[in-house]
Amino acid sequence: MSDTPTKPDTKDLRARRGFMLGALAALPAATLLTACGDPADELGDDGELSQVERPLDKNRRGCAISPELARERLRRRALLDRHVGGENAHVLSSIMETFAPDAEMHFNGASFLDSDAIAAAHAGFGMSELPGGIAGLVVVEDRVYYTDDEILVRGRILGQHVGQIGPFPPSNLAVDLPYHAFYRFNQQGKLVSERVIMDWTPLARA
Amino acid sequence: MPIDERERARRRRLAKAHIDAENAHDLDAIMASFASDAMNVVNNDVSTTSEGIRQVHALFGLGPEPGILSDLRVVPEHEHFTDEEIVHEGRFRGVHTGSAPGFPPPSGQSIELPYIVVYRFDDNDKLVSERATIDMSPLTRALFPIGSTP
Numbered sequence A: 001m002s003d004t005p006t007k008p009d010t011k012d013l014r015a016r017r018g019f020m021l022g023a024l025a026a027l028p029a030a031t032l033l034t035a036c037g038d039p040a041d042e043l044g045d046d047g048e049l050s051q052v053e054r055p056l057d058k059n060r061r062g063c064a065i066s067p068e069l070a071r072e073r074l075r076r077r078a079l080l081d082r083h084v085g086g087e088n089a090h091v092l093s094s095i096m097e098t099f100a101p102d103a104e105m106h107f108n109g110a111s112f113l114d115s116d117a118i119a120a121a122h123a124g125f126g127m128s129e130l131p132g133g134i135a136g137l138v139v140v141e142d143r144v145y146y147t148d149d150e151i152l153v154r155g156r157i158l159g160q161h162v163g164q165i166g167p168f169p170p171s172n173l174a175v176d177l178p179y180h181a182f183y184r185f186n187q188q189g190k191l192v193s194e195r196v197i198m199d200w201t202p203l204a205r206a
Numbered sequence B: 001m002p003i004d005e006r007e008r009a010r011r012r013r014l015a016k017a018h019i020d021a022e023n024a025h026d027l028d029a030i031m032a033s034f035a036s037d038a039m040n041v042v043n044n045d046v047s048t049t050s051e052g053i054r055q056v057h058a059l060f061g062l063g064p065e066p067g068i069l070s071d072l073r074v075v076p077e078h079e080h081f082t083d084e085e086i087v088h089e090g091r092f093r094g095v096h097t098g099s100a101p102g103f104p105p106p107s108g109q110s111i112e113l114p115y116i117v118v119y120r121f122d123d124n125d126k127l128v129s130e131r132a133t134i135d136m137s138p139l140t141r142a143l144f145p146i147g148s149t150p
Helices: A008-026 A067-090 A092-099 A115-125 B005-023 B027-032 B050-060
Strands: A034-035 A062-065 A097-109 A110-113 A136-146 A149-160 A174-185 A191-198 B032-043 B044-047 B069-081 B086-096 B110-121 B125-134
Touching: A034 B110, A062 A067, A062 A092, A067 A092, A067 A136, A067 A149, A067 A174, A097 A115, A110 A115, A149 B110, A174 B044, A174 B110, A174 B125, A191 B050, A191 B110, A191 B125, B005 B027, B005 B086, B005 B110, B027 B050, B032 B069, B044 B050
Parallel strands: A097 A191, B032 B125
Antiparallel strands: A034 A062, A097 A110, A136 A149, A149 A174, A174 A191, B032 B044, B069 B086, B086 B110, B110 B125
């Protein structure tokens, strides 16, 4: 648990990924060997994708990733960065622009099936310009995974629990709320499904 | 995806064996599915020893004795594959009858705890990493009964 959560600089990340998308578009249609996972992690500071399978630890295996798959993963990652960037900037309109009109959000089994409900859920946590349940809220992505058609994030929400969230009255404690979240983007680049499982019981520790 | 159907079937079989052992409340079989240097993460709690991993499973009620939950069932509902893992979305189903430090007192209620678990198996078919996020808030409903959404 962190007493003084800091906001990561997402601007650099977004710029880097935009550059990487351009670099990948110019790649030949040959299979590239990379480590498994995020193709963005395989790019050096110069934006060049490694052609050689790098040493992996004993529990990791190399993966052959086609340029098409790498581009699709970078597309998802850039869209995710835009969504999380809006959350960390606390700009509700930016967050909602990342959703498709018919998007669904599911949080710990509860469903939010229209834009107003999705916006209210984000604002309730403290992701809008107005105060919410968590002051100084920061979304931290610890690991990103790619499935066949979604992107999965393991992360944490950090901040100060200053307002009511769901059933939990403010504790004024610094909180660290772990989550896994699946995001599905359509071909128009809009988020059609966000499914989050979060342990928010640290909010109950007043 | 870079993995083929054979690899998917392998992971599916190994995950099923692990969950079958959990649902049989057979701690030895559960632990036999782990590598000796495995890691287990439940929410913010990390276990890196066999004894720690065994204790976590027993705490929830996946051993022969009831834990926080009795009659506990692990119910996976959706599976996904990453380059290196199999991922389940599902629910723990049980009765909140047990107590443990840091957990609310037992309510006697039947509850469901939604989860996402990321399982990674090594080439020796052993589980090297089990990372779970579990919504534990249903355990707190007796103390915080109003509202289930942000």
